[in-house]
Amino acid sequence: MFDHDVLVIGAGLAGMRAALAASQAGVNVAVVTKVFPVRSHSNAAQGGINAALTDRGDKWEDHAYDTVKGSDYLGDQDAIEIMCKEAGSEIINMEHMGTIFNRDAEGKLGVRAFGGQRQARTFFVADFTGQALLYVLHEQVMKSGVRVYEEWFVLSLIVEGGECCGAVVMEMKTGEVHTIRAKAVIMATGGIGRVFEPSTNALICTGDGMALAYRAGAPLMDMEMIQYHPTTLKSNGALMSEAARGEGAYLINKDGDRFMKRYAPNMMELASRDVVSRSEQTEINEGRGVNGCVLLDCRHLGEKLIKEKLGQIRQLGIDFANADMIKEPVPVRPGMHYVMGGIRTNYDGLTSIPGLYAAGETACVSVHGGNRLGANSLLDTLVFGKRSGQHAAAGVKSKQHAAGVTDAYSEAEKKKIQAILDRPADGGELFGKVRQELGETMNKYLAVFRDQQGMETAQRKVKELRMRYEKVIVHDKGRTFNTNLIFTLELGFMFDCAETVIVGALERKESRGAHTRTDMPKRDDANWLKHVVQFRTPEGPRIEDQPVKITQWQPQVRSY
Amino acid sequence: MTMDVTLNVKRYNPDAAKPASYNQEYRIDLEDGSSLLDGLIKVREEMDGTLALRCSCRSAICGSCAMRVNGRAVLACNTKMKDVMPKDGSPVKVEPAGNMGVVKDLIVNFDVFWGKIKAVKPWLQPEGPVPQGEYLAPNEAMLHLAGVMGCIMCGACVSDCTVLEVDKNFLGPAALAKAYRFVGDPRDAHEKDRLKDLTKYGGMWDCTRCMQCVQVCPKGVDPMGRIMKMRDKALAAGYNNTYGARHALAFTDLVRHGGHLDELRLPIKTFGIFNVKEMLKLAPIGMRSQMVGKVPPLFPKPIPGIQNVRRIFEKVEAKR
Ligand SMILES: Cc1cc2nc3c(=O)[nH]c(=O)nc-3n(C[C@H](O)[C@H](O)[C@H](O)COP(=O)(O)OP(=O)(O)OC[C@H]3O[C@@H](n4cnc5c(N)ncnc54)[C@H](O)[C@@H]3O)c2cc1C
Ligand code: SF4
Ligand code: SF4
Ligand code: FES
Numbered sequence: 014m015f016d017h018d019v020l021v022i023g024a025g026l027a028g029m030r031a032a033l034a035a036s037q038a039g040v041n042v043a044v045v046t047k048v049f050p051v052r053s054h055s056n057a058a059q060g061g062i063n064a065a066l067t068d069r070g071d072k073w074e075d076h077a078y079d080t081v082k083g084s085d086y087l088g089d090q091d092a093i094e095i096m097c098k099e100a101g102s103e104i105i106n107m108e109h110m111g112t113i114f115n116r117d118a119e120g121k122l123g124v125r126a127f128g129g130q131r132q133a134r135t136f137f138v139a140d141f142t143g144q145a146l147l148y149v150l151h152e153q154v155m156k157s158g159v160r161v162y163e164e165w166f167v168l169s170l171i172v173e174g175g176e177c178c179g180a181v182v183m184e185m186k187t188g189e190v191h192t193i194r195a196k197a198v199i200m201a202t203g204g205i206g207r208v209f210e211p212s213t214n215a216l217i218c219t220g221d222g223m224a225l226a227y228r229a230g231a232p233l234m235d236m237e238m239i240q241y242h243p244t245t246l247k248s249n250g251a252l253m254s255e256a257a258r259g260e261g262a263y264l265i266n267k268d269g270d271r272f273m274k275r276y277a278p279n280m281m282e283l284a285s286r287d288v289v290s291r292s293e294q295t296e297i298n299e300g301r302g303v304n305g306c307v308l309l310d311c312r313h314l315g316e317k318l319i320k321e322k323l324g325q326i327r328q329l330g331i332d333f334a335n336a337d338m339i340k341e342p343v344p345v346r347p348g349m350h351y352v353m354g355g356i357r358t359n360y361d362g363l364t365s366i367p368g369l370y371a372a373g374e375t376a377c378v379s380v381h382g383g384n385r386l387g388a389n390s391l392l393d394t395l396v397f398g399k400r401s402g403q404h405a406a407a408g409v410k411s412k413q414h415a416a417g418v419t420d421a422y423s424e425a426e427k428k429k430i431q432a433i434l435d436r437p438a439d440g441g442e443l444f445g446k447v448r449q450e451l452g453e454t455m456n457k458y459l460a461v462f463r464d465q466q467g468m469e470t471a472q473r474k475v476k477e478l479r480m481r482y483e484k485v486i487v488h489d490k491g492r493t494f495n496t497n498l499i500f501t502l503e504l505g506f507m508f509d510c511a512e513t514v515i516v517g518a519l520e521r522k523e524s525r526g527a528h529t530r531t532d533m534p535k536r537d538d539a540n541w542l543k544h545v546v547q548f549r550t551p552e553g554p555r556i557e558d559q560p561v562k563i564t565q566w567q568p569q570v571r572s573y
Numbered sequence: 574m575t576m577d578v579t580l581n582v583k584r585y586n587p588d589a590a591k592p593a594s595y596n597q598e599y600r601i602d603l604e605d606g607s608s609l610l611d612g613l614i615k616v617r618e619e620m621d622g623t624l625a626l627r628c629s630c631r632s633a634i635c636g637s638c639a640m641r642v643n644g645r646a647v648l649a650c651n652t653k654m655k656d657v658m659p660k661d662g663s664p665v666k667v668e669p670a671g672n673m674g675v676v677k678d679l680i681v682n683f684d685v686f687w688g689k690i691k692a693v694k695p696w697l698q699p700e701g702p703v704p705q706g707e708y709l710a711p712n713e714a715m716l717h718l719a720g721v722m723g724c725i726m727c728g729a730c731v732s733d734c735t736v737l738e739v740d741k742n743f744l745g746p747a748a749l750a751k752a753y754r755f756v757g758d759p760r761d762a763h764e765k766d767r768l769k770d771l772t773k774y775g776g777m778w779d780c781t782r783c784m785q786c787v788q789v790c791p792k793g794v795d796p797m798g799r800i801m802k803m804r805d806k807a808l809a810a811g812y813n814n815t816y817g818a819r820h821a822l823a824f825t826d827l828v829r830h831g832g833h834l835d836e837l838r839l840p841i842k843t844f845g846i847f848n849v850k851e852m853l854k855l856a857p858i859g860m861r862s863q864m865v866g867k868v869p870p871l872f873p874k875p876i877p878g879i880q881n882v883r884r885i886f887e888k889v890e891a892k893r
Contacts (some may be wrong), residue, residue, distance in 0.1 A: 111697030
């Protein structure tokens with residue numbers, strides 16, 4: 014058994030930022046992560062990170078308003094205000110710690126334009142901003158001496174007397190299962206991308222943290238809000254960053270027409286993501302697409318700019334779509350990208366369970382509401398990662414470890430694992446096909462456009478798949494790096510996420526942000542200006558709602 | 574369109590009664606444009622769940638999936654299966670990355686790798702008062718660094734580095750590239766200390782410039798180029814009292830003298846003729862060279878036109 018004051022689960026931007034903040038507050042911190050920290054999915058973020066810097070003539074209030082409008086008025090405005098106010102100091106802090114940002118002619122940080130915002134306020138490093146930030150936090154964590162349990166996989170959370178006081182974790186290299194006792198736990202486990210197939214997300218984005226917290230009794234909020242990114246590749250779902258459009262790329266249909274003029278005449282390609290994705294899907298559905306795609310045209314940006322600022326995605330286009338954006342348009346389509354919902358927290362990261370915090374994509378504060386603005390997610394991870402770390406550290410200072418936490422917790426998990434390994438081989442299948450079918454089902458019925466019938470079909474199918482999942486067999490019976498076992502466990506987490514996405518979507522009887530129902534196409538502020546909150550019960554999710562916090566911006570008609 | 578592929582995977586199961594490596598063939602059907610990783614994923618998700626490998630992003634950014642294919646380190650995710658299928662229809666040979674030690678199947682031990690990264694103190698060390706806003710820095714300097722920062726720590730270079738094969742003490746290309754990222758950062762105040770540290774045994778002077786790291790790096794990081802830049806900086810800062818630095822100086826001397834590299838005299842000049850211990854270490858390399866017919870002549874003559882070579886030297890030195 015191991016003891017720490019604060020245990021952070023996840024070593025992406027949110028997790029490492031939280032760990033640094035807690036360790037700077039002088040408590041004993043450890044991080045658990047199922048992959049080496051720099052392999053965390055934050056490394057994939059391409060475009061940039063938003064902040065309104067006052068010395069550039071920008072105002073946090075403007076950033077906040079753009080975010081509120083982008084969220085289709087579902088974001089909580091008190092949290093959004095905090096995020097936008099603290100953005101500037103977080104960016105400068107990251108720069109001081111060593112982040113390489115693109116600069117302007119004076120040597121100051123340069124910005125690019127991003128969707129849904131009236132001002133260019135996205136700070137960036139070419140098209141690998143996430144990597145640049147993640148590596149700097151990793152450097153600082155190495156320097157800080159915070160203990161990092163690398164390639165350790167969290168199996169469950171420990172809750173005693175209503176408080177979260179640790180986790181049960183498997184060391185992947187040895188297969189050993191340990192109990193880690195902590196006075197506070199911060200979930201920073203990232204998104205649920207793989208619940209959809211294809212997705213822009215990495216294979217490790219399996220929603221573990223949401224499922225773990227949900228199983229431990231913390232509610233999930235706004236799970237129906239799934240962002241489809243307007244520019245993903247058809248072949249493997251890889252992302253073509255919004256930075257391309259930020260730098261001036263066009264979207265055209267098969268007739269070479271910049272169709273966004275019909276949907277968002279002011280902001281054109283840089284309207285909010287939900288708006289652009291719906292427009293593209295409409296073009297495709299009405300026969301103006303090209304093989305199920307529209308075209309991302311960068312040719313007029315010129316070779317120099319593309320090589321300097323979009324080099325990585327140019328290569329992705331060459332590798333996975335056989336198209337060099339310098340010479341030809343790249344076929345793209347809306348693809349699953351981000352989950353706005355997650356573990357419900359307040360703006361200090363605290364969930365409904367004392368001692369349990371959440372930050373980053375796994376949390377729902379909520380600052381993104383019905384639709385996240387591009388480059389606001391990295392900001393969310395840093396600001397609320399930091400706040401959770403600080404708040405958790407302050408809370409543990411005068412606290413004792415829960416006495417009841419013993420190795421009995423890890424013994425119980427070992428038994429569960431053994432039961433999976435011991436399943437009879439006959440009639441069972443490997444997890445792969447089940448995962449694939451789950452993802453395809455979600456992607457078919459819970460995509461850009463949804464309707465009652467489709468969502469009910471999805472619910473039925475997911476139930477069937479879950480029954481198949483209960484019989485899935487694990488070929489590998491060994492202890493060392495039993496990835497077969499880990500993937501099987503992850504798939505279990507994915508089912509919890511899928512189920513809550515569907516239930517949330519069926520519950521919300523309107524169209525708002527990314528949740529667009531063809532059978533209920535209007536936003537309904539009178540009845541649905543509220544969050545959908547789900548608690549786990551043996552019979553399935555129990556739903557509550559929660560009012561949206563409005564400080565200064567009343568809902569208005571949303572057009573771009 | 575699909576294609577029929579056979580993978581020959583080198584496997585190792587540490588949990589077996591008597592662990593030993595063995596090869597296993599998998600025959601799979603794949604979409605035409607598939608990557609090597611697509612193939613391996615298909616195997617482990619649908620055929621043989623016991624096959625272990627690391628992978629995550631599928632787009633050459635997370636650094637998880639370095640392995641050797643047909644003897645050369647690659648990222649499985651950005652390697653097209655078509656490009657590595659031998660023309661004669663023989664199987665694609667897949668092995669774990671080299672120089673790190675295998676844990677299981679295609680999973681290698683990264684402990685030493687991260688240890689070496691840590692050893693170069695990979696964090697920014699500015700001095701003086703912290704400015705209110707950002708540190709000012711020229712964009713070109715930042716763009717230049719971004720090229721190194723693009724390293725995804727995949728270990729492909731480490732896998733195929735020829736020095737690491739014989740000398741585990743060498744920091745290796747990835748850690749040295751990481752060191753350069755700070756040496757070259759205008760905001761860092763410890764360039765000299767860093768260079769001095771990297772002049773020690775196992776540091777920048779131990780690279781033999783074999784180019785392997787440059788060739789296998791999937792992100793164009795050019796570790797060797799960065800190492801050479803640091804050598805220039807180290808020499809300029811006066812850190813030359815090492816074998817490696819003397820090697821470089823001796824190298825220059827010989828080329829100036831004869832117009833080509835005299836590989837027999839180089840070690841003598843570097844280590845000193847009486848340094849038997851170091852000279853003996855080179856014996857195996859000498860013998861291997863002999864076997865492949867690459868032994869340098871005993872008494873090399875200056876090349877024709879040596880005057881021109883010397884003139885180039887004068888010009889370069891005048892510029893410095
Ligand atoms: C391709 C792409 C591009 C993007 N571009 C941008 C952009 O330009 N700007 C922007 O703002 N946002 C962008 N986003 C979104 C943004 O990158 C993510 O939302 C954000 O990085 C999530 O960070 P995180 O810290 O919450 O989680 P992650 O970085 O995903 O980290 C999750 C961590 O949790 C750990 N973990 C998970 N489960 C377990 C478990 N069971 N046991 C132990 N550890 C576990 C993992 O090991 C990992 O360390 C992009 C997303 C994608 C997919
Ligand atoms: S050039 Fe140097 S660092 Fe690179 S592989 Fe060769 S010996 Fe190793
Ligand atoms: S230098 Fe290149 S090959 Fe080496 S670890 Fe970095 S990205 Fe991989
Ligand atoms: S899977 Fe991430 S680099 Fe290959």
